[in-house]
Amino acid sequence: MARSxxxxxxxxxxxxxxxxxxxxxxxxxxxxFNLGTVDFAEASQLQSELIExxxxxxxxxxxxxxxxxxxxxxxxxxxxxxxVVPQSILESKGISVVHTDRGGDITYxxxxxxxxxxxxxxxxxxxxxxxxxxxxxxxxxxxxxxxxINAHRDPDYPGIWVGQEKIxxxxxxxxxxxTKHGFALNVNNDLTPFSYIKPCGITDRGVTSINQLxxxxxxxxxxxxxxxxxxxxxxxxxxxxxxxx
Amino acid sequence: xATELMMPKLGTKIIEVTIIxxxxxxxxSVEKGESICVIKTMKVAFEVEAPESGILAKIMAKEGDTxxxxxxxxxxxxxGEELVSIPKSRIKKREAKRRRGSERxxxxxxxxxxxxx
Numbered sequence: 001m002a003r004s005x006x007x008x009x010x011x012x013x014x015x016x017x018x019x020x021x022x023x024x025x026x027x028x029x030x031x032x033f034n035l036g037t038v039d040f041a042e043a044s045q046l047q048s049e050l051i052e053x054x055x056x057x058x059x060x061x062x063x064x065x066x067x068x069x070x071x072x073x074x075x076x077x078x079x080x081x082x083x084v085v086p087q088s089i090l091e092s093k094g095i096s097v098v099h100t101d102r103g104g105d106i107t108y109x110x111x112x113x114x115x116x117x118x119x120x121x122x123x124x125x126x127x128x129x130x131x132x133x134x135x136x137x138x139x140x141x142x143x144x145x146x147x148x149i150n151a152h153r154d155p156d157y158p159g160i161w162v163g164q165e166k167i168x169x170x171x172x173x174x175x176x177x178x179t180k181h182g183f184a185l186n187v188n189n190d191l192t193p194f195s196y197i198k199p200c201g202i203t204d205r206g207v208t209s210i211n212q213l214x215x216x217x218x219x220x221x222x223x224x225x226x227x228x229x230x231x232x233x234x235x236x237x238x239x240x241x242x243x244x245x
Numbered sequence: 246x247a248t249e250l251m252m253p254k255l256g257t258k259i260i261e262v263t264i265i266x267x268x269x270x271x272x273x274s275v276e277k278g279e280s281i282c283v284i285k286t287m288k289v290a291f292e293v294e295a296p297e298s299g300i301l302a303k304i305m306a307k308e309g310d311t312x313x314x315x316x317x318x319x320x321x322x323x324x325g326e327e328l329v330s331i332p333k334s335r336i337k338k339r340e341a342k343r344r345r346g347s348e349r350x351x352x353x354x355x356x357x358x359x360x361x362x
Contacts (some may be wrong), residue, residue, distance in 0.1 A: 038292050075290070076266070076283065077290075101290060103285050103287070103289040103290035104288045127256075128255070128256035129255040129257055129259065130256035130258050130286070130290060131256055131257075133287060133288060158288040159288075170288045171288070172288055172289045173290045173291070174290070175292050176278070176280075176292070176294065
């Protein structure tokens, strides 16, 4: 599998910086990396490596922003029974199916959907998993507010909703109180592939995107900046865009 | 001394959590800090760590079960040790205690005298 240029740059920087850096566990700063389009398996591998480094206290908190090549992912509490089309259709569309260790059920990722993965230490944030999810949801809701989209939580269904349609999916894993995975916000991605699955096992509701609601093309970069800004406020920490750890 | 693996407190609003996977079987040895069980709440899968090294002696709640925070998930024994008796109402008692407001500190280790003969 060819590694993307940005990941390669990321790895190139990682080694020399790590050997020099002091343990950064209590650091309040958070590094943000824009990785562009990354294969799901590659991004999972990168997250696992970052988590080990974070557990060892060698790196500060990290947020990765990226987009995935088309993929259906099945979480820890999901199953393939929620795929409603034959395998041949998925193959013809170039969509792979991957089992992953995040929480939640089934979802789709593809180009135009902004994925944010957070590697945050909850030990320095009160060890509260629900509070973390709540804050993450708040970041997405405020970001959508910047686009005059009135999004909300739903007590019965996780994720972020606009009316009866889901705009942002969430799935998280916590390892040694370090978070992995995060959210996937539909910005201007093709929503058709969601019809190949029962997203999160829910059948009576739809999906939407910022593009569909605004009827104009929002820029992924603008949405990313908006998220970073709200992240900094909601989580009360400095967030730096970075090219090195 | 037998160590209880308890359902961890994941947050102030979480009172019970569902087990989705045991990564270890009864009789297998575990290392302190090793994740031995995966639990879920809402959209979060959480890895529960072993509080002590030892042998996973008795699993008290199977995959799919929902256990209150502070409830016993399993017992971890030291080599050579045997689990003699497990109070049947262990989980319920603990829950009652919690309701009365005697909160236990997070991940406190606890050994009942009746188990150490």
